[in-house]
Amino acid sequence: MATGSILAIDLGTSGPKVALVDRRGRVRASGTAPTSVRTLPGGGAEQDPDAWWAAIVTATRRCLASGDGASVEAVAVTSQWSGTVAVDGKLRPLRPAIIWMDTRGRAALDRRLGGPLRIAGYGPARLWRWIDRTGGAPGRSGKDALAHVLYLADEEPDVYRRAAYVLEPKDYLNARLTGRVAAGYDSIALHWVTDNRDAAFVRYDDELVAMVGLDASKLPPLRPATSILGPLHPQAAADLGLASGTPVAMGTPDVHAAALGAAGGREFEAHLYLGTSSWCVAHVPFKKTDLLHNMASLPSALPGRYLLLDEQETAGGALTFLRDRILFAPEVGAKPPPDDLLPRLDALAAEVPVGAQGLSFLPWLYGERTPVEDARLRGGFVGLGLDHGPGHLARAVLEGVAFNGRWLVEAVESFCGRGLPHLRLAGGGARSALWAQIHADVLHRPIDVVEDPVHVGVRGVAGLAWIALGATTPDAWTDEIPIARRILPDEDRAAVYDGLYAEFRRAHRFLAARARRVGPSLSEDAP
Secondary structure, eight states, rough: OOEEEEEEEEETTTTEEEEEOOOOOOEEEEEEOOOEEETTTTTTEEEHHHHHHHHHHHHHHHHHTTTTGGEEEEEHHHHOOOOEEOTTTSOBBOOOOOTTTOOOHHHOOOOOTTTOOBTTOOOHHHHHHHHHHHHOOOOTTSHHHHHHHHHHHHOHHHHHOOSEEEOOOHHHHHHHHHHOOEEEEEGOOOOGGGSSTTSSSOEEOOHHHHHHOOGGGSOOOOEEETEEEOOOOHHHHHHHHHTTOOEEEOOEHHHHHHHHHHHHTTOOOEEESSSEEEEEEEEEOOOOTTTTTEEEEEEOOSOOOEEEEBBOSSSSHHHHHHIIITTTTTGOOOOOOOOOOOOHHHHHHSOTTTTGGGOOOOBBBBOOOOSSTTOOOOEEEEETTTOHHHHHHHHHHHHHHHHHHHHHHHHHHHHTSOOSEEEEEEGGGGGOHHHHHHHHHHHOOOOOSSGGGGGGGHHHHHHHHHTTSSSOOOHHHHOOOOOEEEEEEOOOHHHHHHHHHHHHHHHHHHHHHEEEEEEEHTTSSOO
């Protein structure tokens, strides 16, 4: 067995993870560094691309300090998806990156959706063209990359005019690594201007580009995700501490990478990811759209395949909110929390019975995408009483996210036309044994916790790079994915959760109606 590795970079919203990953998907060394998000009035959410790069350099050097940089055979990037970096002709950012949380493009998108007669908010002719060509349609929340670009065109025309390209975060990082510009068949999908009817040959559709009024010259060339983009640029190599000329693979967005790292490429092998946000995705053998639940199957990172895509906005982010805004809020002089609060929250929640003694949590802290799309929706605690303490809050958050996951899984099963007898669990939240058990009980099915669940992103994009280098195949890579443990549901707890889930759905109906009444005032203020 060769001793080489992929230097895999996974840029999440809270910062990058960088790892050396061998041909069997084992992480030999890793490093991290933090980044911050700036929220703005009107639903803005931005990050500094130069801060991304600085954090990646720090995380890479930490990784290489405990690993063998000379063994690196290629570099591969996965990152947060549905963001926009406007760059000039020298590939320098013209403004902060607009990230996936940003909703300011909602009005600009709405102006392009269609005329006075609309179906689900879309003009019928435009809707049909989008579904026929792309397999989906832009989400009306304004969080897709298309809406970000249209926001720049309408609200910051000088930036848009000066932009040589508008790039997804992953594709911007690739440009910084190589000096070359390209988007993947997979990463470009949320611009909604590509013909995806042949997943092995995705191309821009001139009619769709014209329909939304984009400048086609600002769109990057397209390449398959299983290709090599080019050699590592000397400056990037010097920054990272790697050899100049090291191959840089095309990489893939975070959802696609997690799918490859948690479940591989087998059809209908679904995984539930618990990170800042969450999703339940699977490879499927068809192009299909479910507008009602805001889901679609779009080109996968694997050649000629489709990936069912969906997302719930807040999962682990709710625990971060509980930590930073309630339990350890600096505004009230609270002591800084431990570096890893999850074990402590687990212990607190474990002391509280199922149902948190009547306390429920609704996790829609920044709107929702799937299985309902509603940027105005907000959540909170319901049933809070004087007898509740930190443990009740912690357990209610864990259970509320799991209830939201059940709602999503039910929609995914309907989309697939079959049940999912088990689910793989990945992401930082999968480190919690209690949370995994709660998911098994709420979902009424076995949960297979993936080994080293925090690193499924770097593992998945590394596997894609090994495929690009010809060192493995999708099926062989899938066979290498290890499962740490299987968690079975407890039927007594599951029966209790059934009743609480029904209450959860009732609470959504109430809060959705409230959001329609007071939502505009909420959407104008950054959280």
